[in-house]
Amino acid sequence: MLRITLSAEAHTGMWGDNALLAYDADGVVIHYQGEFPLRRIQQAGRQLQGQGISAVSLEGEGWSYERQWAFYCGLSSPKGAVKLRWASIDEDELELLNARHHSAEWLRKVINASPQEMYPERLAEEAVAFLSDIGGEHISHECIVGDALLEQGWVGVHSVGRASSRPPVMLTVDYNPTGQADAPVAACLVGKGITFDSGGYSIKPSAGMAAMKCDMGGAATVTAALGYAIAQGLNQRVKLYLCCAENLIAGNAYKLGDILTYKNGQTVEILNTDAEGRLVLADGLIAATETKAPLIIDAATLTGAAMMAVGTDYNALFSMDKSLLLKAQQLSDLVNEPAWPLPLETWHQSQLPSHYADTANGRSQKGGMAGASTAAAFLSRFVDTQQSQWLHVDLAACFRESPDSRWAAGATGLGVAHIAALLLG
Incomplete structure (x- = not known):
């Protein structure tokens, strides 16, 4: 599963200044800085889905309930279910994510x-x-x-x-x-x-x-x-x-x-x-x-x-x-x-x-x-x-x-x- 992490910092480097996605040996970093972070995180999921990515693991810091759900919405495709491993968060929030995911699917x-x-x-x-x-x-x-x-x-x-x-x-x-x-x-x-x-x-x-x-x-x-x-x-x-x-x-x-x-x-x-x-x-x-x-x-x-x-x-x-x-x-x-x-x-x-x-x-x-x-x-x-x-x-x-x-x-x-x-x- 592709490892996805978050960064609140703007990207500078080979992927272009202010790039939404940056790739490294460990996976993909989403740079969500800006006025509407949830929209940017969802856009990142959509871009990855467009690249054929259908199995990911959300890891690292910053993955709140709302951010994980926004990413799921972007990654989802009508052509087949995606495999998504939620980040480690509060147990109650994890249960809520799974319930919402079940209804949405x-x-x-x-x-x-x-x-x-x-x-x-x-x-x-x-x-x-x-x-x-x-x-x-x-x-x-x-x-x-x-x-x-x-x-x-x-x-x-x-x-x-x-x-x-x-x-x-x-x-x-x-x-x-x-x-x-x-x-x-x-x-x-x-x-x-x-x-x-x-x-x-x-x-x-x-x-x-x-x-x-x-x-x-x-x-x-x-x-x-x-x-x-x-x-x-x-x-x-x-x-x-x-x-x-x-x-x-x-x-x-x-x-x-x-x-x-x-x-x-x-x-x-x-x-x-x-x-x-x-x-x-x-x-x-x-x-x-x-x-x-x-x-x-x-x-x-x-x-x-x-x-x-x-x-x-x-x-x-x-x-x-x-x-x-x-x-x-x-x-x-x-x-x-x-x-x-x-x-x-x-x-x-x-x-x-x-x-x-x-x-x-x-x-x-x-x-x-x-x-x-x-x-x-x-x-x-x-x-x-x-x-x-x-x-x-x-x-x-x-x-x-x-x-x-x-x-x-x-x-x-x-x-x-x-x-x-x-x-x-």
């Missing part, structure tokens, strides 16, 4: 998998297996598949997924460490699990469709976050809802002009079949609200507008509860997974009007102002915000379509530690 596996491999039922199976491995006997689950969704009133997931030959699924996972069947639910997680998104009849161009295996990033993120929180000792009951479907085109696909009537009585006119994520999340949010949990968090790769607003280094946060919004932003800083609040008020709900229903799921033409905020406002119709604190996370940072100086192409895992911290906080 699972997330990368399921998001980076091809849509042929990772279809709705497979995603549900993978989530149950992953959480059962960590939570053991405290995990139970229910999986509603295909037309059984319609029988139980889950019209959003069914409508979006019914055109695929691989049926839609709504998965409920109950983590209950209390041992009491009637224990109150402390929090609910809801994840968008669109395993492939063609856009439906509002079809995407090929360039916009190529990376749409990542559209189940919300489901993967909340699942990995729950697993990471359990590994850290989560002792309260949490329910997880994954809303899984393939958004495809067929003779029985849902269409523009259709009107869906949800279990909570809200009617929705379909003006854009490519605004499907909010339709499936609505079912999950209704189910979460029925538990009367004091905290509900949903996560989704929901809008391009969020990416336009915050870029791909931040996730976007929305809530009607300003105290929750502040807490969420503070925790994102604490775990080094940047997130930033965007506007959301009840009057945003009126910005998706319909002549025929309570609301529309989008606009008749793509674009328009405040697209991320209006999407969040749509979701707010399906949560009792007087009963529960609700946070919506638009995962602008969870996936890279192409590599950059810090990340390989594919899943990043940004959002996992943040949501886990919210569960534990």
Whole structure:
């Protein structure tokens, strides 16, 4: 294994002044001096991965928990697992690193998998297996598949997924460490699990469709976050809802002009079949609200507008509860997974009007102002915000379509530690 050490001093010598990496007989030295050391350390991992390095040992002084995690993020590749030996640090931090690594590797596996491999039922199976491995006997689950969704009133997931030959699924996972069947639910997680998104009849161009295996990033993120929180000792009951479907085109696909009537009585006119994520999340949010949990968090790769607003280094946060919004932003800083609040008020709900229903799921033409905020406002119709604190996370940072100086192409895992911290906080 290649030996990797750290230096806070600027490099001068044969590798060039201020070089990030310097090689010697003992291995590689990362010179991380500068204003953003974690970013430089991650860049170093990315450079080594680009050179074909896949087995390393972190040694010497200076390897804090945060620095080791930054290096791992840079070294990770969608083409195969890397071998990484952590530096000797506090035993509790080492346990935390291993737990976070386990969750991140699972997330990368399921998001980076091809849509042929990772279809709705497979995603549900993978989530149950992953959480059962960590939570053991405290995990139970229910999986509603295909037309059984319609029988139980889950019209959003069914409508979006019914055109695929691989049926839609709504998965409920109950983590209950209390041992009491009637224990109150402390929090609910809801994840968008669109395993492939063609856009439906509002079809995407090929360039916009190529990376749409990542559209189940919300489901993967909340699942990995729950697993990471359990590994850290989560002792309260949490329910997880994954809303899984393939958004495809067929003779029985849902269409523009259709009107869906949800279990909570809200009617929705379909003006854009490519605004499907909010339709499936609505079912999950209704189910979460029925538990009367004091905290509900949903996560989704929901809008391009969020990416336009915050870029791909931040996730976007929305809530009607300003105290929750502040807490969420503070925790994102604490775990080094940047997130930033965007506007959301009840009057945003009126910005998706319909002549025929309570609301529309989008606009008749793509674009328009405040697209991320209006999407969040749509979701707010399906949560009792007087009963529960609700946070919506638009995962602008969870996936890279192409590599950059810090990340390989594919899943990043940004959002996992943040949501886990919210569960534990």
